[in-house]
Amino acid sequence: MADKLFWVVVEYEDDQVIEPSLELISELYRLLQKRRGKLVALALKNDQVAQTNKVLAEHGIEQVIYFSGDCGKSAYKIAANVADLSKREKPAAIFAAGTIWGHDLAALVAAKLRVPLFPNFVEIGFDEQNRLVVYRTILNNTIDAKIIAREKVLVATTQLEQFNIKKAKLPKVPNIVEITKDLSPLEEPTRIITKIKADPKTVDIVNADILIVGGGGMGSRDNFQLIHEVADLLGGSVAGTRVARDKGWITLDRQIGQTGKKVSPKLLISCGVSGAMQLTMGLKGTRNLIAINIDKNAPIFQLADLKIVGDAPTILTDFINKAKALAKNRKEIDKQPDQ
Amino acid sequence: MRIIVLVKMVTEIFFPSYKAASLKEIFDERNKRKKINSYDLAALEEAQQIKKTLGYGSIAAIAVGNEDSRKALQIAHSMGAEELIWINMAIPDPNKINSIQLARVLSDVLKEREFDLILCGVRSDDMATGFLGVALAEFLNLPVVTRSWHIEPAENCSVVWIYRHIGKGDQEVVECPLPSVVTIERSREIPRHPSMVRYVTAKRKISEIKYSLLLEEDNEFFVELSVSRTRPKKIFTPDDSLSAAEKMKLIISGGLNLKKEAEQKEENLSGAEKLYKYLSKNHFLPFSTEKNH
Numbered sequence: 001m002a003d004k005l006f007w008v009v010v011e012y013e014d015d016q017v018i019e020p021s022l023e024l025i026s027e028l029y030r031l032l033q034k035r036r037g038k039l040v041a042l043a044l045k046n047d048q049v050a051q052t053n054k055v056l057a058e059h060g061i062e063q064v065i066y067f068s069g070d071c072g073k074s075a076y077k078i079a080a081n082v083a084d085l086s087k088r089e090k091p092a093a094i095f096a097a098g099t100i101w102g103h104d105l106a107a108l109v110a111a112k113l114r115v116p117l118f119p120n121f122v123e124i125g126f127d128e129q130n131r132l133v134v135y136r137t138i139l140n141n142t143i144d145a146k147i148i149a150r151e152k153v154l155v156a157t158t159q160l161e162q163f164n165i166k167k168a169k170l171p172k173v174p175n176i177v178e179i180t181k182d183l184s185p186l187e188e189p190t191r192i193i194t195k196i197k198a199d200p201k202t203v204d205i206v207n208a209d210i211l212i213v214g215g216g217g218m219g220s221r222d223n224f225q226l227i228h229e230v231a232d233l234l235g236g237s238v239a240g241t242r243v244a245r246d247k248g249w250i251t252l253d254r255q256i257g258q259t260g261k262k263v264s265p266k267l268l269i270s271c272g273v274s275g276a277m278q279l280t281m282g283l284k285g286t287r288n289l290i291a292i293n294i295d296k297n298a299p300i301f302q303l304a305d306l307k308i309v310g311d312a313p314t315i316l317t318d319f320i321n322k323a324k325a326l327a328k329n330r331k332e333i334d335k336q337p338d339q
Numbered sequence: 340m341r342i343i344v345l346v347k348m349v350t351e352i353f354f355p356s357y358k359a360a361s362l363k364e365i366f367d368e369r370n371k372r373k374k375i376n377s378y379d380l381a382a383l384e385e386a387q388q389i390k391k392t393l394g395y396g397s398i399a400a401i402a403v404g405n406e407d408s409r410k411a412l413q414i415a416h417s418m419g420a421e422e423l424i425w426i427n428m429a430i431p432d433p434n435k436i437n438s439i440q441l442a443r444v445l446s447d448v449l450k451e452r453e454f455d456l457i458l459c460g461v462r463s464d465d466m467a468t469g470f471l472g473v474a475l476a477e478f479l480n481l482p483v484v485t486r487s488w489h490i491e492p493a494e495n496c497s498v499v500w501i502y503r504h505i506g507k508g509d510q511e512v513v514e515c516p517l518p519s520v521v522t523i524e525r526s527r528e529i530p531r532h533p534s535m536v537r538y539v540t541a542k543r544k545i546s547e548i549k550y551s552l553l554l555e556e557d558n559e560f561f562v563e564l565s566v567s568r569t570r571p572k573k574i575f576t577p578d579d580s581l582s583a584a585e586k587m588k589l590i591i592s593g594g595l596n597l598k599k600e601a602e603q604k605e606e607n608l609s610g611a612e613k614l615y616k617y618l619s620k621n622h623f624l625p626f627s628t629e630k631n632h
Contacts, residue, residue: 023573100506104485107470111477116437116560117470122570137567138434139465142356142365144568145434148561161573167580189482191514193500198508207507210623234618235625267623269614277591281575284594288621290614303595306617310610318611323624326615 004037004132005091009082009109010056011102015048017055019264019285020097020160027163028095029060031124038062040091042082044073045178053174060168063175075101076188079108081179086113086153093132093154103157110155118147118156200237204261205254210236211265213256214312215279216243217272217293223313224249227271230316233323239263241279257282272312275300292316340396340496340517342386343452344420345445345459345471346379346411347402350433356567365566373407375414378460381525386458387419389492389499397421401448403441404430409545416541417533423541424448428550434466435562442474444550449479454518455496461486461522472522482519490521 006028010021028039041061043052045068056064067081086094086109094109096102098120110117123135127148134147134156147154198207205211212234214227224244231238240250242257256263257279264285271292273279280303283289291304292312301307308315354370364370383400390396399422400415402408412423426448430436449457457476462469469485476483488510489502501513501521515521575594577586589596608616618624 100486100504103469104473107473107485108477110439110470111442111474114439116439117468117474119468119470138467139350139352139365142352142354142359142567143362143434144565146563146565150559150561152559154560162570164573164576166576167578169579189516189519190484193512193514195505196502196510196512198510203508209507233625234623267618267621280592280595284575286595288623289595290617292610292614299592303592303598305598306613308610308613315610315614318609319614322611322615 004032004035005040005089006032006037007040007042007082007086007091007094008061009078009094009096009102009105010041010043010052011097011099012044012046012052015046015052017043017052018097018099019165020099020102020158022055022059022165023161023163024095024097024158025056025059025061026166027124027158029168030166031126032060033169035126040065041174042067042085044068044078053176057171057174058167059165060171061174062172063177066176066178068178069181073101074188075105075108076190077186079105079112080186082109083112085179091153093149093156095155096157098157098160106155106157113153113155115152115155118154120159121147121156122159122162200231200235203237205237205239205256205263206261208237208239208263209266210234211239211256211263211268212236213239213241213268213270213273214244214249215241215270215273216247217274217312218244218249219272219313221247221249226313226316226320229320230269230271233320233327234267236265236267236269241273270300270304271316273300274298275303340389340393340456340492341454342389342396342398343449343454343457344379344382344386344398344400344415345402345457345475346383346400346415347376347404347463348373348407348411349376349463349465351464357569359566362564362566373410374464375411376460376463376465378462378464378523378525379411380414380418380460380530382458382460382523383415383418383420384530385487385490385523386456387531389456389490390419393492393494393496399424399454401426401445403428403444403550404433409542412545413538413541414533416544417535417538418531419537423545425545425547426550427547434564437560437562438466438468438470439474442471442478445471445475446478448548448550449475456490456499456517457481457520459520459522461524469522472520476520479520482515483521484513484515484519485522486524487521488524 011018039061040063041056042065045066096106107117121134121136125133127133131148135144138145212227212231214224218224227238239254239256244250245255262282267288268286269290289304290306291300292308292315294311296309350371352371354365359365386398398420400412400420401424402411403426459472473483484501486504487501491500498514498516505511577589
């Protein structure tokens with residue numbers, strides 16, 4: 001077994017390395033900083049290889065092994081490749097993020113290697129004898145289980161939201177290896193028939209891709225209804241600030257911020273929200289932020305990708321009318337025969 | 340359809356770890372109780388639903404372990420399982436046993452039997468490894484589908500269609516050939532009320548398989564238990580490479596990077612038009628006047 005050779009199976013969302021994978025890499029880099037170890041990422045080859053290499057290198061990855069064979073995003077096929085490769089390279093440990101896909105993949109790898117899986121570890125380190133130690137909590141978080149792999153490879157996943165993402169102090173240019181042919185050309189026994197997207201009206205706001213957020217600037221419960229209309233038009237979910245919840249416009253499960261939930265949507269439209277720190281700490285993962293506020297000095301504007309100064313209910317009403325007219329137009333164009 | 344459901348008893352602790360001085364205190368008989376794994380109950384209910392859909396079928400429940408496991412089988416019987424199999428074996432410390440060892444034992448027993456579907460809870464309430472189903476499928480060389488909340492069998496029982504969670508509230512439907520292993524989430528139907536009569540009569544129905552292998556602590560993986568200590572969750576800290584002023588700005592903004600002032604090229608646009616244009620440009624509008632975009 002190669003001492004202190006750690007593998008991390010990287011997960012993507014929209015061709016970008018997901019935060020839990022970076023949390024895991026950052027923690028392992030921290031661990032290996034004062035020891036001579038090697039951190040290797042295993043990833044699927046995608047269209048954004050240069051960007052992926054840059055992100056992985058920034059967080060301390062020294063080598064990236066890409067699978068560009070016929071494995072798709074199938075955890076089954078990737079696990080077979082990882083397991084086969086690990087029999088050859090003999091890493092000390094194989095890690096994945098504690099997401100659904102990550103857990104499935106790690107479980108399949110562990111099963112193929114005939115070793116136990118240690119999911120959701122909350123702490124990692126080395127003991128006095130310089131052996132890798134992971135801790136996980138069991139029995140309803142009352143007991144810590146300290147696990148040391150003596151001879152075989154350790155397969156583990158992280159607890160989500162447990163470790164900080166930190167960039168490496170001395171990043172290196174990663175060595176790139178590409179495996180073009182599946183090591184285990186297996187036929188996947190199962191077949192995906194269809195995928196069902198979550199209903200934006202009922203989905204947890206933590207998981208929503210599009211969020212329309214209303215604050216005290218919406219003025220009244222009737223005006224807040226406009227937030228629901230925009231959400232319907234864009235296929236998004238409704239959320240609100242602490243003020244909106246205090247006024248009874250939303251329920252606690254739809255509140256963002258320090259006393260609510262932390263969200264990471266692809267698009268967030270804040271309407272009548274000033275942008276106090278207590279709220280913005282819940283918006284950290286937002287990719288596109290549009291702010292509508294009547295106060296041109298509102299702090300939210302410093303964070304927004306698009307700043308619209310004006311009365312939020314008026315702007316939303318105009319937008320709804322315009323969007324509805326265009327949607328109607330679109331239907332009419334659709335009805336016309338193709339030329 | 341011959342369905343096998345794996346059931347187990349789990350330990351539930353009532354004592355908060357921050358009050359505990361030692362493990363002995365946590366494992367005191369007054370502070371814990373045994374109950375059937377809630378995910379296994381969901382698996383039992385799913386088995387019943389499949390049987391109801393097809394109008395025929397049999398359900399066998401299997402439990403591994405000491406005398407306590409018999410109770411899981413009694414509950415399984417009271418909830419509709421017809422056949423009860425107890426793999427009687429000594430497990431010195433159930434909290435240190437890993438799923439790969441249990442999967443090996445179960446596969447040894449199941450290799451001898453005929454079945455179409457093996458159901459088990461996606462994880463156990465106590466250890467929560469979520470690994471047994473996958474490991475068992477690997478030992479038996481069967482397909483496995485995890486996190487199912489609903490199973491629809493084909494009329495000829497050649498395949499099943501499995502609805503499973505894939506995160507962020509999304510789901511997928513997977514076609515899986517039989518025989519196979521499926522792990523069940525507890526989010527569909529509330530398990531039915533157990534029948535008291537069937538619970539009592541179950542004891543006579545349990546068939547015992549004595550397994551001589553003593554599951555001892557795995558020498559390859561050392562596991563040591565201690566009272567859990569509180570750990571900080573992920574906390575936001577700005578990057579070391581930033582200046583003190585930038586770090587402070589980041590802290591004040593709650594971790595969001597401040598955006599540079601964008602040039603306002605189209606001053607004459609109204610707020611609604613700006614909003615529409617931005618959404619359209621970034622492909623967030625589900626409708627557009629352009630056809631076949």
